[in-house]
Amino acid sequence: MAWIEELFKQGEKRVDELEVYCFSGTSVSADLKQRRVSLCSSSIETGLCIRTIDKGKIGSSSTNDPQQWQACLDAAIAGGHLATQQEWRGLPDPVTLPVEDLAYDPSLVIEPAMAHDLLREMLNGAAAHPEASVTSGGAGIAAGEITFANSHGIRYASRQSEVSISLEAISGQSTGYEFDHAFSRALVNPERVGEQAAFLASRSAGGKDIPSGEYDVILSPMAYADLLGNIFVPALNGRNVLQGRSKLAGRIGESVTAPLLSLYDDPHRKGAGGSTWFDAEGTPTRRLDFVRDGILTAFAYDLKTAYRAGKGSTGSAIRGGFAGLPAIGHHNFVVDGKRDEIFDEPAIYVHSVVGAHTANPMSGDFSVEMSNPFWVKDGGLAEPIRGAMLSGNFFDLHRQVVALGKESRAVGSYILPPVKINKVRVIGK
Structure with missing residues (x-):
């Protein structure tokens, strides 16, 4: 060249x-x-x-x-x-x-x-x-x-x-x-x-209605990533923080999730799709801990936003293709913490959700349709559930996470386990 x-x-x-x-x-x-x-x-x-x-x-x-x-x-x-x-x-x-x-x-x-x-x-x-x-x-x-x-x-x-x-x-x-x-x-x-x-x-066919109420819910990695990416992750964006559009602005050092959760960007993870030694502006990448044991520790910055905020880039610039300009993002967003068995008690399992993009990232309020939900009994999936919705405030629900499943999987640029959350509002019939 x-x-x-x-x-x-x-x-x-x-x-x-x-x-x-x-x-x-x-x-x-x-x-x-x-x-x-x-x-x-x-x-x-x-x-x-x-x-x-x-x-x-x-x-x-x-x-x-x-x-x-x-x-x-x-x-x-x-x-x-x-x-x-x-x-x-x-x-x-x-x-x-x-x-x-x-x-x-x-x-x-x-x-x-x-x-x-x-x-x-x-x-x-x-x-x-x-x-x-x-x-x-x-x-x-x-x-x-x-x-x-x-x-x-x-x-x-x-x-x-x-x-x-x-x-x-x-x-x-x-x-x-x-x-x-x-x-x-x-x-x-x-x-x-x-x-x-x-x-x-095939297993979801013939699902039965459930009454509205509060239930313990297990979000699959797919469902969790959808809500996380549309609500919580934008609040970690330094540009949103600088413009007053982040619910987490001014809260460095405070508890923002359940203590068992740690959230970080790991750009050097071998084999992960977003791994890179340098970001979209040539800044060397490094692990960036956003939340450590429930405590907010950092926001993500690219060069332009960092200079406006009087800070340094965190190596978080990404591009949406060769024609896209650098913007703040992440490389491999990891959710980690102590792992446990989460299917040993009754709960509702949600494979995916519909409508997470309609959530309010400023307030954290959301209402989404559950896709392929099942009752969890005896350590596995039992009867299917028909037509119900999850609603609430995702920032509040992040404090109610009680356990992480043992196996993580990659969902796009997210690497995360299923999570169990107590007392989630379910709108049924």
Whole structure:
């Protein structure tokens, strides 16, 4: 990529600082419609994003053709001329980072045949519950490389890969959904995904109504991640804190969850999908403890927000693709604490929820529909429950967590166990 050096040579004559984020990757995906492949596609993707800083004014531009970098640079500089000047103390300097790729399988074969095999194995798993019919599903294999450079001399690169699968099934009026994802083909279990989706659909059929009231509830990792990501995690965002849009603002050192909970970002976890040695602005990443034993200890910052707040970046900048600008996020959000048996007493198990995006992240109030809920009896799932909702305040419920399940799983960028919460408001009939 000799053109990158030429880009800096030209750009440094015109602006104070600039950075380059370049992505290249290949992928294959296949979709099911019922039990037939409805679409299979492969792609080769490249992209470039240039960000310029001059006298505190930030400009940016992106293109999917890196060979057009000169026009992209011109557009970024022109955009910077129109930007509002802000507090800025410079891009990061280079440091020596490990060269190991944390979530990359060099033996991964990205071809339609593998996607076909993944779909076939999910269908084989779903066949264990013939009363359920497959409605849709998908499989994807991808690998890519990121090159990051800036005018301070940073020249970083990293590679990542991912295999993802999902299946949805139906039995009568009941549906079931399951998924899996990992950086290597060997770490996903398509037969289990198919079997679990069909099980949830078939087992949920014939559910009975329950009266409204307070119940002990077990949230699966999927249900917990949905509520956590829409309500609690935004309150840890330094920009929301700075703008007065976080319920946790001003509460560093205070108890904000049950004492058994610790929440942290672990960007160096081997094999986790978000693992990286540097963030989207070239800042070295590190473990960031948000909550330790129930006590709030930190917020997340990128460079721009940190400078506004008079702090330093926590290495928390992420991008939503090569065209996305850096924004505050996390890499691998982990929920941890002492593990216990959580299915040994009666409770309601909730596999997933619908409507978490409608929650109020400022107050924490939410009302969501339970999907695939079951009574828990004798250490396992018993009778299904029909049409009920969970409601309450998630910040309050986080204080009522009484136990964490023994096994964690990855749900997108979250790594977390099922959680048991006492006295949750359930709206039934």
